[in-house]
Amino acid sequence: MQTNAPALAPGLVHTPATPFSHEGAIDFELYGRLIDFHIENGAQSLALPMHAGESVSLRDDERRRLVEFAIAHVKGRRPVIAHVSEAGTSMAAALARHAREAGAAAVVATTPYYWTPSAAMVIEHFSQIGAAAELPLFVYNAPEEMQGTRVTAELCRTLTAKLPNFAGVVDLSLDWQFMIELMTDAAQLSPGFQLISGTELMVSSVAIGATGMFAPLAGIAPLLVDKLYTLCAGQKLFEARHLQEQLAALRQAVKAGGVAALKAAIGAMGRDCGAPRPPLLPLDPARYQRLVSEMDAIASLRAEPRGW
Amino acid sequence: MSAKFRGVMQSPVTPLKADFSLDLPTFERLLDFHVRTSATAISWPHHKGESLNLTISERKLFAEAAVRVVNGRIPVTIHVSALAGEETFELARHAQQIGADGILAITPYFWNPSLEAIEAFFVRLCSAVDLPVLSYNSPSYLAGVEITGELMARLIERLPNFVGVKEASFNSEKFLEISRAALALRPDFAMLTGVEYLLPSVPVGGVGSYSAAGSICPNLCAALFDACMRGDWPRARELQYKVSWLWLLFRDQYPSSLKGGMVMMGRPVGPTRAPLPTATKERQGHIRNELERLGILDSEPHGW
Numbered sequence: 001m002q003t004n005a006p007a008l009a010p011g012l013v014h015t016p017a018t019p020f021s022h023e024g025a026i027d028f029e030l031y032g033r034l035i036d037f038h039i040e041n042g043a044q045s046l047a048l049p050m051h052a053g054e055s056v057s058l059r060d061d062e063r064r065r066l067v068e069f070a071i072a073h074v075k076g077r078r079p080v081i082a083h084v085s086e087a088g089t090s091m092a093a094a095l096a097r098h099a100r101e102a103g104a105a106a107v108v109a110t111t112p113y114y115w116t117p118s119a120a121m122v123i124e125h126f127s128q129i130g131a132a133a134e135l136p137l138f139v140y141n142a143p144e145e146m147q148g149t150r151v152t153a154e155l156c157r158t159l160t161a162k163l164p165n166f167a168g169v170v171d172l173s174l175d176w177q178f179m180i181e182l183m184t185d186a187a188q189l190s191p192g193f194q195l196i197s198g199t200e201l202m203v204s205s206v207a208i209g210a211t212g213m214f215a216p217l218a219g220i221a222p223l224l225v226d227k228l229y230t231l232c233a234g235q236k237l238f239e240a241r242h243l244q245e246q247l248a249a250l251r252q253a254v255k256a257g258g259v260a261a262l263k264a265a266i267g268a269m270g271r272d273c274g275a276p277r278p279p280l281l282p283l284d285p286a287r288y289q290r291l292v293s294e295m296d297a298i299a300s301l302r303a304e305p306r307g308w
Numbered sequence: 309m310s311a312k313f314r315g316v317m318q319s320p321v322t323p324l325k326a327d328f329s330l331d332l333p334t335f336e337r338l339l340d341f342h343v344r345t346s347a348t349a350i351s352w353p354h355h356k357g358e359s360l361n362l363t364i365s366e367r368k369l370f371a372e373a374a375v376r377v378v379n380g381r382i383p384v385t386i387h388v389s390a391l392a393g394e395e396t397f398e399l400a401r402h403a404q405q406i407g408a409d410g411i412l413a414i415t416p417y418f419w420n421p422s423l424e425a426i427e428a429f430f431v432r433l434c435s436a437v438d439l440p441v442l443s444y445n446s447p448s449y450l451a452g453v454e455i456t457g458e459l460m461a462r463l464i465e466r467l468p469n470f471v472g473v474k475e476a477s478f479n480s481e482k483f484l485e486i487s488r489a490a491l492a493l494r495p496d497f498a499m500l501t502g503v504e505y506l507l508p509s510v511p512v513g514g515v516g517s518y519s520a521a522g523s524i525c526p527n528l529c530a531a532l533f534d535a536c537m538r539g540d541w542p543r544a545r546e547l548q549y550k551v552s553w554l555w556l557l558f559r560d561q562y563p564s565s566l567k568g569g570m571v572m573m574g575r576p577v578g579p580t581r582a583p584l585p586t587a588t589k590e591r592q593g594h595i596r597n598e599l600e601r602l603g604i605l606d607s608e609p610h611g612w
Contacts, residue, residue, distance in 0.1 A: 183549065
């Protein structure tokens with residue numbers, strides 16, 4: 001196993017949606033266009049297919065083909081981080097191995113789905129994924145999405161000792177107690193270890209020491225996301241507060257409706273990516289109207305690009 | 309009305325004698341210590357002050373002592389939360405009678421109240437007194453019961469004396485949800501964190517905090533607040549990591565461990581009432597080692 005995986009500082013990471021055709025197949029032509037849109041509108045890296053890209057609704061072969069397609073389409077313009085989460089460890093490890101063979105720059109993985117695993121199970125899971133990937137591994141901490149399963153600072157200490165390519169945590173817990181404990185330990189973690197904000201609520205994370213951001217809202221409001229990221233990266237945190245509040249409002253408007261609302265909002269900006277796959281349902285007209293009027297109330301969105 | 313609630317405010321522990329009765333002389337000494345070591349306000353009795361393990365008459369007695377000893381040097385607020393709502397209102401009226409500068413109340417205990425019930429509670433409380441009222445949002449201790457941004461906005465619109473929140477979710481999303489709603493309607497609404505999580509809150513509208521560690525390391529608390537207000541993020545980070553490490557140390561069996569740490573700083577305040585344990589000699593020794601490792605023993609006041 002490679003012991004010194006090259007460090008990757010992914011910076012501002014866009015997480016594209018996965019467009020589907022009317023028949024429900026992946027629309028690769030549209031996906032290529034969406035990837036180009038992200039690259040032209042501020043993405044410093046891409047992570048795909050995240051939950052925002054409906055990873056859990058893709059068949060295994062589709063998921064592999066999607067990663068291969070994206071890497072071929074990006075042609076080295078940006079690093080591509082492959083999302084390899086699965087419930088079963090060997091399945092996630094197989095996706096990680098595939099990601100490396102396909103040319104991904106890094107992999108990202110959540111705690112295992114469904115099993116509400118113990119810490120020991122989580123450590124074994126990530127260890128096998130990391131060993132299979134031989135690429136920087138980012139651990140995705142999203143207790144709200146994962147039935148309360150958390151990545152703890154202690155777990156990160158253990159992983160660091162076991163896994164030389166453990167590169168950082170993408171945090172969606174938004175939990176100050178966890179993030180500060182993690183960064184207090186950072187000196188004991190691998191050099192180059194990174195805390196990355198898992199969503200656009202970035203100011204507090206950066207204050208604590210985060211150095212990057214996954215941006216699921218970038219398909220809707222890439223300018224706003226880019227401005228927030230730039231201010232945060234320059235440590236201009238007081239100056240970032242207004243933009244932070246605007247993006248928090250956008251996140252709140254989209255969050256309740258999940259990926260269906262995210263896709264609807266991207267579509268409302270003139271970039272139709274089709275409906276989500278079942279079991280997710282498209283927003284009904286009333287909820288769609290509410291989403292659009294909440295978006296209209298966010299003044300900063302008026303400057304955002306419409307269409308492709 | 310709320311501009312006086314900012315900076316690192318101290319909520320004293322409750323000193324007890326060996327027989328677990330109230331130790332008034334030590335409480336007076338502790339109040340004076342906090343005022344002399346840069347507390348921006350006093351608030352008593354928080355959970356850290358074992359509020360729920362004190363009788364109502366004990367709470368009134370020490371509330372009077374707090375107002376008397378502080379004597380207008382800094383604001384004094386009284387935490388009026390009690391299991392029985394009727395006792396909360398009694399404590400609130402008492403706080404006003406004795407000349408307190410405000411009251412603080414958590415969402416009602418135990419009943420997992422709906423948002424409508426929380427709203428009715430704060431409406432009744434704010435109407436019962438002619439004092440500034442601070443709310444206390446602590447979802448992790450109250451099974452997820454919390455004040456949403458929407459509810460905060462309704463309360464602010466209805467209640468002119470509803471001036472701030474002690475926010476203890478320590479979560480970016482929850483803090484921002486409340487701060488966005490509150491500050492848009494009342495720009496001087498006091499966004500305060502439950503303990504010293506100043507680094508993540510000040511850049512997004514926070515103006516201060518209550519304090520877990522202030523009876524151990526008041527200098528560190530004051531320096532952290534200053535660094536945050538100056539926007540000196542590298543310095544603030546270094547200080548925040550240190551303060552938060554102490555919080556992790558004290559959070560375990562809070563406030564027993566804190567009282568144990570105070571022994572090591574030359575400020576003994578006695579045992580802790582059951583069901584909370586009292587810090588053992590071993591626990592005190594462990595805390596002393598950590599305080600030494602962090603340089604607290606050399607950089608902070610020893611004794612009263």
